[in-house]
Structure formats: C-alpha cells, structure tokens
Amino acid sequence: MRIGQVAEKAGTPVETVRYYEKIGLLPPPDRELNGYRDYRQSHLDRLMFIRRCRNLDMAQDEIRELVRLADRPGADCSEVDSLLARHLEHVRERLEELRQLESTLSRLQQACSEGRTVAECGILGGLSDDLTGDLPHGSHNHIPGSHGSR
Structure with missing residues (x-):
C-alpha cells in the first residue's frame, strides 16, 4: 500500500503517518525501487492501534510503551x-x-x-481578579492528550 492508501484506511492524515514514522511509533516501511513507501497490513494494524490509544487520550509516551509491550507477546501483562x-x-x-x-x-x-x-x-x-484559588491544582494543562506518562 502507498501512504495515501494506508492513511485513508486508518482514517489518519498522511502527515500523521509520516509523523508517527518520524517519532518511531510506526516502523519505517520498505521502499519500492521508485522510492515510494510500501506499507503492509502490519503498518495499518499499528496505525489503528495508535488511533484507538489516541481516542482513549493516551499520550505518545504511553502509546510508545504499549507498542513496546505489544511487541513482546509472551511477556507478563x-x-x-x-x-x-x-x-x-x-x-x-x-x-x-x-x-x-x-x-x-x-x-x-x-x-x-x-x-x-x-x-x-x-x-x-x-x-x-485573582482566580488562582478557584482553579484546580495542576489545571495549567487542559489540552487532551498532552499529559506525559508518570
């Protein structure tokens, strides 16, 4: 599959597919002789996995850890x-x-x-007025998905 095809099937923008490759969440695909990326079903499966994790508001580090663990199917869960x-x-x-x-x-x-x-x-x-007393502790970060792993 080409990048546009895998992106469409995963419901993910092409730029996001490239980004996930860049940060290591998605393994780099093989390259065809003409230089085009050749994505396999495993890439689509990984993209869908990442998308489901993002839908659960998981941060990149959390997803990275889950991917690492998923790549060790015999390990303790x-x-x-x-x-x-x-x-x-x-x-x-x-x-x-x-x-x-x-x-x-x-x-x-x-x-x-x-x-x-x-x-x-x-x-x-x-x-x-000063609302700092009204705001919850740690409320400086209310953007979904932007939290780090603990």
Missing part, C-alpha cells in the same frame, strides 16, 4: 495493567479538575446581570 491504571488515575484527576472548572465558570457567569455595560460586567471583573 502486569506492565500493561500498570500503565492503564496510571492513565485511568490521570483521567480521574482531570475529571475532578473539570468539575472544579465548571464550578468556577458557573460562578463567573452568575456574576453577570442583564442591562449592564461591559465596564460593569461581573464576568470580566471576575476574570480580572
């Missing part, structure tokens, strides 16, 4: 279980952070009443 347990704990922490964020945003929204000017806006005033 306790490392896989441990990795998943750490990821689940991170998800639970993020859920709590999101609940706290929701509460803070709700309080800000309640600070606004109709018929006022922007200068009198309770939301903008609240955003100008």
Whole structure:
C-alpha cells in the first residue's frame, strides 16, 4: 500500500503517518525501487492501534510503551495493567479538575446581570481578579492528550 492508501484506511492524515514514522511509533516501511513507501497490513494494524490509544487520550509516551509491550507477546501483562491504571488515575484527576472548572465558570457567569455595560460586567471583573484559588491544582494543562506518562 502507498501512504495515501494506508492513511485513508486508518482514517489518519498522511502527515500523521509520516509523523508517527518520524517519532518511531510506526516502523519505517520498505521502499519500492521508485522510492515510494510500501506499507503492509502490519503498518495499518499499528496505525489503528495508535488511533484507538489516541481516542482513549493516551499520550505518545504511553502509546510508545504499549507498542513496546505489544511487541513482546509472551511477556507478563502486569506492565500493561500498570500503565492503564496510571492513565485511568490521570483521567480521574482531570475529571475532578473539570468539575472544579465548571464550578468556577458557573460562578463567573452568575456574576453577570442583564442591562449592564461591559465596564460593569461581573464576568470580566471576575476574570480580572485573582482566580488562582478557584482553579484546580495542576489545571495549567487542559489540552487532551498532552499529559506525559508518570
């Protein structure tokens, strides 16, 4: 398969396939005589595996570790279980952070009443105040998938 074909079958942009090769999540394919990459079913399977991990919001390092472990089918799966347990704990922490964020945003929204000017806006005033006490610890990173492994 060519890169466009494997990307389409995996539902992944071509640039992402190249990126996964570059960072070592996807093994480099063989090259045809004309220089084109020749992807095999194993590449598609790996791309689908990575995509499923990304859908579970796993970070690249977590995926890299799972790929490493998957390449050792006879090994004890306790490392896989441990990795998943750490990821689940991170998800639970993020859920709590999101609940706290929701509460803070709700309080800000309640600070606004109709018929006022922007200068009198309770939301903008609240955003100008120090909210560090309202924000959950570690909330500096709320971009899905951007957490590192622990």
